[in-house]
């Protein structure tokens with residue numbers, strides 16, 4: 001058993017070790033000047049004499065930038081991350097899938113630094129990947145992609161390198177990828193602090209961009225990110241319908257549980273990053289979820305009556321419905337520190353456990369993502385509920401990832417599922433599935 005564990009841990013180190021930057025130099029532009037500079041890379045104190053061979057695991061060697069130690073996200077780093085992945089039910093395959101997904105996302109980053117739901121096939125190597133989506137969602141999918149890189153412990157200061165398996169000689173520096181992504185995102189912020197155009201459903205875009213920027217600031221402590229992140233948070237807080245939730249546009253008077261939940265996730269990350277979020281904002285979100293939750297623990301979309309199957313023509317009518325909003329209600333309560341009565345907590349959890357991740361017409365990436373977040377938060381990795389969910393999640397999510405036999409698609413997920421086929425499509429699908437596989441330490 002111990003040998004097996006050791007093998008798995010070494011396997012992960014090897015998977016994520018990458019190749020240390022030959023120069024070790026950092027560019028000197030403003031995004032490279034976090035207030036707490038990274039310590040020099042290389043062996044940990046006490047592992048004197050350990051010399052690195054590119055891509056070969058060295059026990060005791062630290063291959064991650066330690067700039068984020070002491071922040072709320074230290075669980076994503078190095079050995080903590082490896083131990084938590086193992087403890088939580090991850091394994092060599094899930095970690096390999098995370099890395100393959102990040103490589104695909106790096107390969108399809110736009111030349112301008114953003115990720116583009118429609119235009120990304122222009123970055124393909126050889127045959128186009130296909131399955132493109134809606135350019136109105138570029139800000140949101142860019143935020144989601146950045147969260148996937150941050151979730152694996154990378155920041156813009158990271159200098160580890162990973163070869164691109166599709167293009168011989170090409171090397172990705174995830175730190176550079178994140179830096180360009182951040183710069184693009186910052187270019188999308190307007191004078192009011194909002195991200196992107198005021199398109200039809202812009203609050204999703206803004207919430208995801210805010211969460212990405214908050215975590216990027218929180219993990220790197222880069223001063224240059226602080227003010228944009230603060231402005232983004234103020235925009236989001238101000239956009240809430242007083243005492244209630246959010247919908248697609250600021251203070252529209254309409255509320256829905258989906259947008260509200262994503263806004264809470266963004267503000268929770270902001271709080272963890274040390275950015276100020278009024279308690280009344282979280283109180284409003286909790287009051288919204290209370291107002292739409294039925295006696296049998298179902299959560300409505302726009303009202304208590306609006307439960308059951310949601311139809312979005314040409315997109316979701318072919319797919320089974322899931323209790324995604326129960327997961328969002330649960331994580332809202334949990335992350336904002338509002339105690340749930342035991343019967344309510346059990347009611348939410350039972351709904352999720354009775355609808356474990358499954359493929360075909362039940363494929364629903366956001367349900368798998370938020371269900372994972374809720375069940376892992378509930379009682380940690382030791383609960384039988386999590387273990388059941390986790391095994392089902394891995395069993396369904398891993399085989400759906402494109403493999404090296406699929407050319408440029410390798411590492412990505414097709415967006416043919418309940419929500420992604422007509423929205424963020426392949427970029428969304430890949431980012432959110434990577435995030436799901438990071439649940440153990442994210």
Ligand SMILES: [Zn+2]
Pocket residue numbers: 108121123124125127128129408409
């Ligand atoms: Zn491609």
